[in-house]
């Protein structure tokens with residue numbers, strides 16, 4: 001069992017005493033590929049996917065590419081039967097080149113350009129999640145121009161939502177307000193080529209409480225019932241969004257999948273009648289699937305003290321891992337799990353501030369981190385970094401090289417993106 005409680009998903013893959021993954025020393029990867037680097041463990045991603053599938057057999061899982069858009073990651077979930085949720089034309093291209101079939105791709109996002117919409121419609125897509133009247137008008141115009149029918153899901157911002165970083169339940173840019181559902185339905189009823197195919201209700205990310213998640217799904221089902229009453233016909237899909245959280249801080253606990261399994265089984269059993277009897281239910285998680293499988297590894301450049309604080313300066317920081325610096329959003333503001341990978345066999349002995357190399361005080365990755373004494377050359381690892389890592393980070397700031405990305409699968413390491421070169 002890993003010593004760090006948040007390393008639990010790495011059990012069986014990761015020997016903490018020696019900082020090796022499936023027998024491969026992290027130091028060996030750092031020397032071979034350079035630091036900083038991201039390491040992803042394929043088996044951990046597969047395990048997260050399989051666990052979710054077992055807990056939620058009624059749900060079709062679509063991987064939310066924004067969490068980690070590396071083609072090797074997308075491919076891994078596609079091979080297990082996942083669909084893809086994309087949020088841009090670029091993500092569509094990534095999904096398709098990783099092998100996604102058009103009928104297994106849905107497109108959500110509050111600002112889609114005409115160019116992107118034309119691109120995905122031309123190349124085929126299962127469903128576009130409409131989020132504004134302007135978008136509906138553009139979709140109508142494209143469908144007329146290309147003379148094709150386009151499947152639409154209405155994205156609804158529910159009148160209530162609880163927990164995590166909420167995307168609904170209050171004033172947000174995402175989707176149509178629940179209260180305006182009749183007006184949207186009315187708008188769509190005048191369209192000849194836009195087909196009302198589904199409903200999308202995504203209430204918030206990083207939810208760790210099973211009851212909150214189930215409550216949000218219950219709320220989505222109620223909206224779906226309103227919608228089928230309004231349209232007086234069955235709905236093909238109901239997308240409950242993503243939002244399944246993972247623990248980042250010592251006081252956080254993993255989602256209780258057993259409670260979700262029990263609660264969801266009853267919820268979906270009760271909901272499957274009338275116009276929802278044949279409806280396909282889907283979720284689009286990102287963080288839960290990819291997050292626990294990633295470690296960001298950087299090397300210590302210096303250790304210095306200033307007015308009683310000890311600063312550990314790494315060769316990478318928020319330019320590669322904005323989320324760990326706490327600058328990505330309100331949810332993840334405390335310290336990620338941070339380890340001194342070079343001295344794993346020793347007990348914690350010093351409280352330090354872990355910073356990156358950028359010329360800004362916000363480039364702080366850990367504020368009160370207890371580690372075995374690091375020295376210049378030590379390797380530091382940040383766990384839970386497989387989702388919203390590199391993809392959300394300002395990689396051009398200060399023109400450092402982009403980090404290498406390495407995937408460990410079947411006990412072998414594969415360089416899936418080489419370190420960038422800036423000079």
Ligand SMILES: Cc1ncc(COP(=O)(O)O)c(C=O)c1O
Nearest residue numbers: 064108205242243244285286287
């Ligand atoms: C529309 C949509 N679906 C899915 C996700 C994935 O969310 P998570 O990583 O919390 O599962 C997001 C994240 O922002 C999103 O905006």
